[in-house]
Every structure is written in structure tokens, then in C-alpha cells.
Amino acid sequence: MPKSVTGLAAPLPLANVDTDVIMPKRFLITITREGLAEGTFADLRFDEAGNIRPEFVLNKAPWKNASILIVGDNFGCGSSREHAVWGMGQMGLTAAIGTGFAGIFYDNARKNGLVLPIVTPEARDAMLDLAAAGDGLEISIDIENRNIIAGEMSVPFEMDDATQASIIRGGDDTLDSLEHAEAIRAFEAKLGDKMRVSVLK
Amino acid sequence: MTRTLYDKLVDTHKVCDLPGGDILLYVDFHIMNEYTSPQAFSGLEQKGLKVWRPEAHLSVVDHVNPTRSRAPHDAASKVLIDNLEANCTKHGIAFYGLGDRRQGIEHVVVPEQGLVSPGMVIACGDSHTTTYGAFGALGFGIGTSEVEHVLATQTLRYKRLKTMLVEVEGDLAAGVTAKDIIMKVVQVVGAGGANGYAVEFAGVAIRAQGMAGRMTICNMAVELGGRAALIAADDKAYGMAAGKPHSDGLAFDSEQWASDEGAEFDRIVTIDAAEIPPLVSWGTSPDQSVSIEGFVPDGAADMTPKAKAALDRAIAYMGLTAGQSVQDIRIDSAFIGSCTNSRIEDLRAAAKVLKGRKVAAGVQAIIVPGSTLTRMQAEAEGLDKIFADAGFDWRPESGCSMCLAMNDDIAMDGERVASSTNRNFEGRQGRGARTHLMSPAMVAAAAISGHLADVRSFTPEPE
Numbered sequence: 001m002p003k004s005v006t007g008l009a010a011p012l013p014l015a016n017v018d019t020d021v022i023m024p025k026r027f028l029i030t031i032t033r034e035g036l037a038e039g040t041f042a043d044l045r046f047d048e049a050g051n052i053r054p055e056f057v058l059n060k061a062p063w064k065n066a067s068i069l070i071v072g073d074n075f076g077c078g079s080s081r082e083h084a085v086w087g088m089g090q091m092g093l094t095a096a097i098g099t100g101f102a103g104i105f106y107d108n109a110r111k112n113g114l115v116l117p118i119v120t121p122e123a124r125d126a127m128l129d130l131a132a133a134g135d136g137l138e139i140s141i142d143i144e145n146r147n148i149i150a151g152e153m154s155v156p157f158e159m160d161d162a163t164q165a166s167i168i169r170g171g172d173d174t175l176d177s178l179e180h181a182e183a184i185r186a187f188e189a190k191l192g193d194k195m196r197v198s199v200l201k
Numbered sequence: 202m203t204r205t206l207y208d209k210l211v212d213t214h215k216v217c218d219l220p221g222g223d224i225l226l227y228v229d230f231h232i233m234n235e236y237t238s239p240q241a242f243s244g245l246e247q248k249g250l251k252v253w254r255p256e257a258h259l260s261v262v263d264h265v266n267p268t269r270s271r272a273p274h275d276a277a278s279k280v281l282i283d284n285l286e287a288n289c290t291k292h293g294i295a296f297y298g299l300g301d302r303r304q305g306i307e308h309v310v311v312p313e314q315g316l317v318s319p320g321m322v323i324a325c326g327d328s329h330t331t332t333y334g335a336f337g338a339l340g341f342g343i344g345t346s347e348v349e350h351v352l353a354t355q356t357l358r359y360k361r362l363k364t365m366l367v368e369v370e371g372d373l374a375a376g377v378t379a380k381d382i383i384m385k386v387v388q389v390v391g392a393g394g395a396n397g398y399a400v401e402f403a404g405v406a407i408r409a410q411g412m413a414g415r416m417t418i419c420n421m422a423v424e425l426g427g428r429a430a431l432i433a434a435d436d437k438a439y440g441m442a443a444g445k446p447h448s449d450g451l452a453f454d455s456e457q458w459a460s461d462e463g464a465e466f467d468r469i470v471t472i473d474a475a476e477i478p479p480l481v482s483w484g485t486s487p488d489q490s491v492s493i494e495g496f497v498p499d500g501a502a503d504m505t506p507k508a509k510a511a512l513d514r515a516i517a518y519m520g521l522t523a524g525q526s527v528q529d530i531r532i533d534s535a536f537i538g539s540c541t542n543s544r545i546e547d548l549r550a551a552a553k554v555l556k557g558r559k560v561a562a563g564v565q566a567i568i569v570p571g572s573t574l575t576r577m578q579a580e581a582e583g584l585d586k587i588f589a590d591a592g593f594d595w596r597p598e599s600g601c602s603m604c605l606a607m608n609d610d611i612a613m614d615g616e617r618v619a620s621s622t623n624r625n626f627e628g629r630q631g632r633g634a635r636t637h638l639m640s641p642a643m644v645a646a647a648a649i650s651g652h653l654a655d656v657r658s659f660t661p662e663p664e
């Protein structure tokens with residue numbers, strides 16, 4: 001997995017972009033993870049008749065080729081649907097830089113290697129302006145050193161240690177946690193009878 | 202050392218420490234629905250893993266099923282429902298499907314069945330799992346990868362949250378409900394204002410609430426970004442947890458499930474209950490709300506251009522005019538339902554307003570009880586008749602319905618809905634649909650009036 005990601009940044013300054021905006025519910029009637037690129041930001045990208053909305057940033061040059069978003073406050077709020085993160089990945093997005101993300105979205109991103117650096121409102125606003133200008137802005141996110149290079153700017157970001165390690169290392173949390181099977185069994189052995197839920201009972 | 206309720210819940214469920222500050226957290230009970238679990242089961246399949254403890258999980262069909270009849274309304278929804286049942290059969294997991302009298306919205310079903318008790322840790326692939334905080338239990342929403350993780354290990358990799366105390370002191374004014382309390386809190390703290398926090402609610406006005414009201418409050422804590430919501434367990438919580446089909450002996454009695462006297466919080470917010478009016482949302486984020494006697498905002502003079510643009514966008518989407526009185530907002534439909542406000546207490550409150558009155562001409566009004574058992578209880582009390590006589594469409598099946606419109610109950614482009622639900626996002630109830638959040642009694646008042654209305658001007662019919 002990468003220690004850094006680089007790409008063209010697109011400005012998406014809306015605040016409170018919820019997971020239904022990222023992945024509208026009509027794309028959730030599925031039992032697989034695939035085929036979600038089309039649904040990502042669908043109502044922003046397309047009108048009701050399915051025509052491209054030319055005014056939407058990801059439909060315009062040069063941002064059509066963006067792989068990094070600079071986003072508004074509280075991005076990813078709302079429903080827990082991981083489909084939002086899967087879709088962003090399938091659309092070719094590797095990172096979103098913001099001032100804060102909703103908790104479930106943040107954890108879903110970590111599981112799928114989507115990088116979410118947290119910066120100050122001032123730094124975010126400055127990057128929004130740079131990204132919105134003419135030819136766009138090439139950004140490089142150094143995950144290991146928690147630092148973003150955006151044009152002339154060098155911006156430190158926040159990311160907790162476990163998320164940082166997980167993004168760099170990749171791997172599979174489920175399999176990794178099963179290495180603690182003994183500890184889980186020991187914990188369960190200490191639970192009283194009344195502390196074992198049995199829905200089947 | 203003094204500890205918060207949150208600390209106690211995390212400490213008692215810690216299996217071991219992990220590198221990077223995470224811990225492995227034991228999950229006592231896990232709930233699944235039909236749309237966030239399929240890929241978790243296929244993940245198990247691909248990795249050749251078993252479910253660690255099948256009896257600690259429950260699956261409920263609630264999001265995609267129609268409420269007019271039992272049959273799935275299209276082939277794709279049927280695939281989701283059948284897939285969940287097949288996965289549960291294969292792994293020996295309890296499944297409450299359509300036609301099962303225990304079926305309903307997951308967060309209504311679980312307390313009804315006695316599957317939540319003070320001191321538990323509960324996870325579910327749904328953001329409103331915060332509801333269980335009403336019992337002094339730690340409930341939180343997870344994504345599908347974490348659903349897979351909890352199926353395979355009965356644990357989650359967990360990062361300790363910061364703590365926020367929201368104290369609501371004093372008595373509520375007449376006509377003001379739990380829904381108004383939480384809408385006020387969202388307004389004060391802001392959508393996302395509690396990102397990274399576990400929020401504990403305390404104070405006289407919280408303790409005075411019954412369990413239904415406390416569940417409404419904890420349910421919507423996620424709208425301020427709270428990953429968990431908590432209320433100290435008291436006699437009311439223990440009382441409701443007892444005597445249900447699954448509550449026999451379910452007890453987590455190692456601690457007193459309340460924050461210690463003097464426990465420290467990272468942030469404290471205090472709200473005066475007497476100052477809370479009945480609220481309605483006017484915008485497209487749950488923190489955009491105003492008193493029913495108020496006006497659509499026209500923006501403060503010192504607003505940044507960005508904030509002004511966001512305000513204008515919300516007002517334009519909602520089809521409103523800055524400065525207009527919210528009571529002049531005419532509605533097309535009324536919806537009572539969702540895990541926020543579809544319990545028997547909510548139905549009684551709405552019925553009290555509706556009794557002897559009629560829904561205004563041109564307003565389409567729908568009521569979907571939160572669960573099959575809730576519906577049966579309401580019918581036994583004759584509430585269905587009150588709703589039907591008033592002109593509400595009393596739905597025979599339960600589910601999320603028009604809370605998120607994943608079934609066939611969809612608001613049309615531009616349709617304006619007075620709704621007892623929890624989210625007024627753009628497109629939440631249908632593409633282009635406009636949602637106004639409020640308490641169920643306020644939805645009833647709006648339905649009768651044909652526009653947003655003050656429930657305090659509706660005196661109940663004499664018995």
C-alpha cells in the first residue's frame with residue numbers, strides 16, 4: 001500500500017455532504033460491492049434524464065481527471081452505507097481532504113484505503129481556492145509524515161496512528177483480529193451466563 | 202478514579218489493546234438489515250470464515266419492504282430480502298422476515314424483544330444504532346466491513362471517543378417533546394459538532410422523559426455527529442428492559458451504568474429546557490431548524506460569502522423565501538414513522554391531536570407503525586381508527602418506508618413533507634423531495650392545517 005498519494009485535486013466546497021449524496025439509495029439495492037462508479041455523486045453528476053450536468057466540477061476539465069477532493073465540513077455524514085466509499089474508489093478517487101469527517105464514514109474509508117487527511121479550516125479554504133483555479137492543482141499527500149504538498153503550500157494534517165498504519169500497511173482487519181482468538185475466548189469465558197445474548201433461545 | 206458512563210462501557214468490553222491506540226472491543230449483540238449486510242456475508246465466504254457466535258446476532262427486514270402489502274415491490278428488493286434469509290439460515294442466525302410478528306424497524310424491534318439491557322455493547326450496520334444509549338448501553342453504527350468483522354470475531358477494532366455532556370436542565374414547556382429537545386441540541390451543537398464524541402445526555406428534562414422519548418433523543422444524536430449517545434440507566438431503563446421475550450435474566454450488573462459524580466468530560470453543553478419551543482426544520486441539514494413561531498432565516502449581516510451561498514442553496518432547494526413565516530409553509534404530505542418516532546407513545550401523541558379532526562384537503566397523510574407488534578398494540582387501543590377517521594393512510598406492514606424511501610413510498614420531485622423522521626437531506630425522501638422534520642404531534646397538526654402549524658393551538662378533544 002502507498003506511503004503517499006498524488007493527483008489532481010477538485011474543489012467540492014459543499015458542507016454536510018451526506019452518504020446519500022455520495023451514493024444515492026437507488027444504487028444500494030445490490031448484494032455485491034461492484035458497479036458503483038456510475039452511482040457515485042450521481043445526482044450531482046447527472047440530471048433526472050441522465051444527461052451530464054456540465055456545471056458540476058467533476059464533469060469539467062481539468063477536474064474530470066481529479067483523484068483527490070477538497071471537501072466541505074462534515075463530509076460523509078448520514079447513513080452508514082459503505083457503498084459510498086466503495087463507489088468513490090471505483091470512480092478513481094484516492095483521497096478527500098477536509099476539516100472533519102463523520103465517524104462511520106471515516107472508519108469505512110480506512111477499511112478501503114481511502115485517505116482522509118484532516119486539516120484546519122484555513123488550510124482547507126486555501127487549497128479550495130488553489131484547486132478551483134485554471135489548470136487545477138496537483139497535490140501530494142505524504143501519509144507517513146502526515147503532510148500535504150499543494151503548490152507552494154506545505155500543510156500538516158491529522159490522522160490517528162491506527163488509521164495511518166492501516167492505510168500504509170493495507171491488510172485485512174478481520175483476519176488480523178482473528179489472531180487474537182485466544183484473547184476473545186478468554187474474555188468470553190469470564191462473561192456470566194446472563195451476559196451472553198442468545199437470540200435463538 | 203471517577204469515570205464516565207462511556208468509559209465504563211468501553212473498559213468492561215475491552216478484550217485487548219491493539220497497536221496505534223485501537224482496542225479490540227467485545228460486542229454483546231449485533232443487528233443486521235438487508236442492505237448493509239450482503240457483502241459482509243460474501244466476505245466471510247471468500248475468506249472461508251465462520252460466524253463466531255451465531256446466537257448473538259439478529260437480522261431484520263425493514264429498509265426495502267413495502268408497507269401496503271407484504272410482497273416485495275420489485276425483483277431487486279426481493280433478491281436483498283431472500284439473500285438475507287439465506288445467509289441467516291446458512292449460518293444459524295435469527296431472522297425476522299416479512300410476515301413474522303416480531304418484524305419491524307430494527308431499532309424498534311430490539312427493545313420490544315428485550316434484547317437491549319443497561320451495560321451492553323450493541324453494533325449494527327445502521328447509523329441510528331445510537332438509540333440504545335437510552336438504556337445506558339453503548340450502541341453505534343458500523344459499515345459493512347465491520348459487519349463482517351463482528352460476524353467473524355464478535356469484536357470490533359475500536360478507537361476511544363472523546364466525551365461530551367449535554368445537560369438539559371429545567372422543565373419543558375407544554376406541547377414540547379423529546380423530538381424538540383434533540384432538534385434543539387442539533388441546532389446548538391451543529392451537524393457534525395459532535396464528530397469524534399460520545400454524547401451523554403443528562404439533566405432534569407432528560408430524566409423526566411420516558412423510555413420512548415429517551416430513544417428519540419439518543420436516536421438523533423448521530424445528526425450532531427455523535428458516534429454514541431448515552432443516558433444513565435435508571436429504574437425506567439431497567440423497567441423497560443425487563444419482562445420481554447428475550448430479557449429473561451439478561452443482566453450486565455458489574456457496574457452502576459451511570460457516570461460517576463465529578464467525572465470529567467471533554468466538552469459540556471448546557472441547555473435550558475424552558476427555552477425550547479416546538480421546532481421545525483426549514484432546510485436540508487438537521488441543524489437548520491427554527492421555532493414554529495419563527496421565520497425562514499435571511500442570513501446574518503456578518504455572514505461569510507460561503508455561508509451565505511450555503512444558506513441560499515438550502516432555501517432554494519426547499520422552495521422557500523428568506524424571511525417568510527414557517528407557519529405559512531404549505532405541505533403536500535404528512536408522514537409519521539421511522540425509528541425516531543413510530544413507537545406506541547408517538548402514535549398516541551399524534552392520535553390525541555387527530556381525534557375528531559380531519560386531514561386538510563389535498564394533503565396525503567401516511568402512518569407506518571414502527572413494528573408489527575406496535576401496530577397490533579395500536580389497533581388494540583383503537584388508534585388505527587382515529588388515524589383512519591382523520592384521513593391518514595394506516596399501513597398494514599412495518600418498516601422504514603418514507604424515512605429513506607428505499608421502498609415504494611417515495612415523495613415526488615418538489616413534494617413537501619411534514620415528517621416525524623430524522624433526516625431532511627436533499628433527496629432523502631425522494632429525488633427533489635422537501636422534508637420538514639418535527640415531532641409526531643406536530644406532523645398531525647400540520648396534516649390537519651395543510652401547513653406547518655403550532656401543536657399548542659390544538660386542544661385535544663374531550664374524552
Ligand code: SF4
Nearest residue numbers: 329539540601604605
Ligand atoms: S427508520 Fe429511517 S433512520 Fe431508522 S433505520 Fe430505517 S431508514 Fe434508518
